[in-house]
Amino acid sequence: MRVAFVSGNREKLPDAVIPLGILWVAASLPERHEKTVVDLCFAEEPFDALRDRLDEFRPDIVALGMRNIQRADYSGTTDTIAYYAELLEAIRATTRAPVVLGGSGFSVMPAELMRRLQPDYGIAGEAESSFPALIEALEQGEGFEGIGNLHRFVDGALVSNPPAKDFLDMDQLPFPDRSLADPRYYTEYGIEGLQTKRGCPLHCEYCTYPIIEGRVGRIRAPRVVVDELESILEDQPDLKHVFIVDSVFNLPKTHAKNICREMIDRAVSIPWTCYANPLGFDAELAELMAAAGCAGMEVGADSGSDRMLDALRKGFTTKQIRSLSKLAQDVGIPDCHTFLLGTPGETLDDVLRTIEFIIDLDPFGAILMAWVDDYEALDPALAKERRKLHEAVLEVLEEHKTEFSWWSIPSLGVNYDPTLFEMLRKRGFHGPLWQHMRQMAAPVSRRRARSRTGRPSRSKPDATRVGSQ
Ligand code: B12
Numbered sequence: 001m002r003v004a005f006v007s008g009n010r011e012k013l014p015d016a017v018i019p020l021g022i023l024w025v026a027a028s029l030p031e032r033h034e035k036t037v038v039d040l041c042f043a044e045e046p047f048d049a050l051r052d053r054l055d056e057f058r059p060d061i062v063a064l065g066m067r068n069i070q071r072a073d074y075s076g077t078t079d080t081i082a083y084y085a086e087l088l089e090a091i092r093a094t095t096r097a098p099v100v101l102g103g104s105g106f107s108v109m110p111a112e113l114m115r116r117l118q119p120d121y122g123i124a125g126e127a128e129s130s131f132p133a134l135i136e137a138l139e140q141g142e143g144f145e146g147i148g149n150l151h152r153f154v155d156g157a158l159v160s161n162p163p164a165k166d167f168l169d170m171d172q173l174p175f176p177d178r179s180l181a182d183p184r185y186y187t188e189y190g191i192e193g194l195q196t197k198r199g200c201p202l203h204c205e206y207c208t209y210p211i212i213e214g215r216v217g218r219i220r221a222p223r224v225v226v227d228e229l230e231s232i233l234e235d236q237p238d239l240k241h242v243f244i245v246d247s248v249f250n251l252p253k254t255h256a257k258n259i260c261r262e263m264i265d266r267a268v269s270i271p272w273t274c275y276a277n278p279l280g281f282d283a284e285l286a287e288l289m290a291a292a293g294c295a296g297m298e299v300g301a302d303s304g305s306d307r308m309l310d311a312l313r314k315g316f317t318t319k320q321i322r323s324l325s326k327l328a329q330d331v332g333i334p335d336c337h338t339f340l341l342g343t344p345g346e347t348l349d350d351v352l353r354t355i356e357f358i359i360d361l362d363p364f365g366a367i368l369m370a371w372v373d374d375y376e377a378l379d380p381a382l383a384k385e386r387r388k389l390h391e392a393v394l395e396v397l398e399e400h401k402t403e404f405s406w407w408s409i410p411s412l413g414v415n416y417d418p419t420l421f422e423m424l425r426k427r428g429f430h431g432p433l434w435q436h437m438r439q440m441a442a443p444v445s446r447r448r449a450r451s452r453t454g455r456p457s458r459s460k461p462d463a464t465r466v467g468s469q
C-alpha cells in the first residue's frame with residue numbers, strides 16, 4: 001500500500017516541533033509499504049501543497065496527524081478544529097483513499113472528533129501496532145475488531161474498540177524514521193525531540209497525558225535511548241538542542257538518573273531540556289542532570305496555592321516546588337515553571353496568591369497561562385461559561401505583566417511572539433527560548449516588583465543564571 005502521512009501542525013510557537021509521533025508510526029510500517037510524509041508546517045500555501053503532494057503520490061491511505069487542539073498561546077481552541085475540517089475536505093477533494101486520523105490532539109477526545117470531522121478511521125494513543133494492523137485489515141477486508149483504540153463508522157454508527165490489553169514494549173520498536181523529516185526543523189530551528197519512556201503514573205485533575213500514553217511507565221533501556229541520540233547527532237550536524245519529550249522525565253527517578261549516567265559515560269554532548277516534577281527530584285539527580293548537559297527544565301508547578309495544588313491533585317506542595325527550584329539553582333540548571341490560572345474551582349484570590357508565590361520563588365523563568373479547557377473546542381456552552389473567569393484572569397495578568405520582564409504570558413503575547421523569537425534565533429539562540437529571556441531582561445526596579453499586597457519582592461535579574469545555547 002502507498003501510505004501518505006500528513007502532519008497538519010503549522011504552529012511554530014514556542015518552536016516548530018518535529019512530528020515525532022508520525023515518525024515513530026512510519027518506522028513501524030512493514031517495508032513492503034511505500035510511505036511519504038507531507039509536512040505542512042513550513043508550506044506557504046498548505047492546502048495547495050497538500051493537494052499537489054497527494055496528486056503526485058497517489059496514496060492508498062492517508063494518515064492525518066493532529067497534534068494540537070489548543071493554540072500555542074492558549075488563546076483558544078475552535079479554529080484548530082475548523083482547520084482540520086478544511087484539511088479533511090482538501091484530502092477528500094484530491095483522493096478517494098480512506099483517511100485515518102491520529103495523534104495527541106485526536107487522542108484527547110477521539111469519539112467527539114470522529115463525529116465532528118468524519119474521517120474513515122481514527123486511532124487514539126500510541127499507534128505503532130494498531131496502524132499497521134489497520135492497514136492489514138484494509139488489505140484483507142477484515143480483522144478490524146481486534147485493533148486497539150480503533151474508531152470507525154459501521155452503518156453510520158460510531159464503533160470504538162477498547163484499548164489494546166497491553167501497551168507496547170518500547171525497546172522492541174524501531175527508532176523514529178527521521179529520514180522522512182523536513183530538514184528545516186534542524187537547519188532553521190535546530191531542535192529535536194527524544195522520548196526516553198512513555199506513561200505517567202500521576203493523576204493531576206486536568207491532565208490528558210495519561211490518556212495518550214497510559215499511566216504505566218514504560219521505560220526504554222538507557223543504552224537504547226543514547227544509541228538513538230548518538231545516531232541523531234551523527235546525522236544532524238546542525239542540531240543545537242534536544243527536547244526530551246517524556247511527560248515527566250524524572251518519574252521514575254532511577255530511570256532519569258540512569259539516562260544521565262549513560263550520557264555522561266558515553267560523553268554525549270548536546271544541551272537538552274526536559275519536563276521535571278517536584279516529586280522524585282533530589283540533589284543527586286540535579287547533579288547528574290547538570291553533568292549530562294541539561295540546559296533547562298520545565299516544571300508544571302501550576303499554582304502557588306496549596307489549596308489549588310490539592311484540588312488539581314498534583315501530589316506535591318508549594319514547599320516541594322521551592323525545594324526543586326533551590327536544587328536546580330544550586331547546580332546551575334535554569335528552571336522554568338508553568339502556572340495555570342483560572343482552572344475550575346479557582347478564585348481570583350488564588351490567582352493573586354500564585355503571582356505572589358512566583359515573585360517570592362523567583363524561578364529562572366515563569367510561564368503564566370490563562371487556562372482554556374480542551375472541551376471548549378467542541379462545547380460552546382462550556383466556553384461561554386468559562387469566559388468570565390478567563391477574562392478576569394487576563395485582566396489580572398494585564399496588571400502584572402510588566403513586573404518581571406522575563407516572564408512569559410502567552411495569552412497576552414508577552415515574551416511569546418514570533419517576531420521576538422525570530423530575533424532571538426537570528427542572534428544564534430536555540431532551544432526553549434525562555435532560557436535566554438532572562439539575560440535579555442532590562443533591570444526591574446524594586447518598586448515595580450511589588451506584589452499586589454505591597455509585599456516587596458526579592459527578585460531581580462541575575463546575569464549569572466543564564467541558560468546555555
Ligand atoms: C514535549 C511536548 C511539547 C514540547 C515539544 C518539544 C519538541 N521539540 O518536540 C513543547 C514544550 C515545545 C510543546 C509545545 C506545545 N504543546 Co506540547 N506536548 C508535549 C508532550 C509532553 C509530548 C509530545 C511528544 O512529542 N510525544 C512523543 C510522541 C512520540 O508522541 P505522540 O506525538 O503523541 O505520537 C503518538 C500517538 O499520538 C500516535 N500518533 C501520532 N501522530 C499520529 C498520526 C496518525 C495518523 C496516527 C494514526 C497516530 C499518530 O502514535 C504516536 C506514537 O505512539 C505532549 C503530551 C503528551 N504526553 O503526549 C504535549 C502536547 C502534545 N502539547 C500540547 C500543546 C497544546 C502544546 C502547545 C500548543 C501549547 C504550548 N503553548 O506549549 C505547544 C505547541 C507547539 C507546536 N509547535 O506545535 C497538547 C496537544 C493537545 C491539546 N490539548 O491541544 C499535548 C497533548 C499536551 C496537553 N495539554 O494535552 N509541547
Ligand code: SF4
Nearest residue numbers: 200202204207209247
Ligand atoms: S505529572 Fe504531568 S503528565 Fe503526569 S498527570 Fe500530572 S500534569 Fe500530567
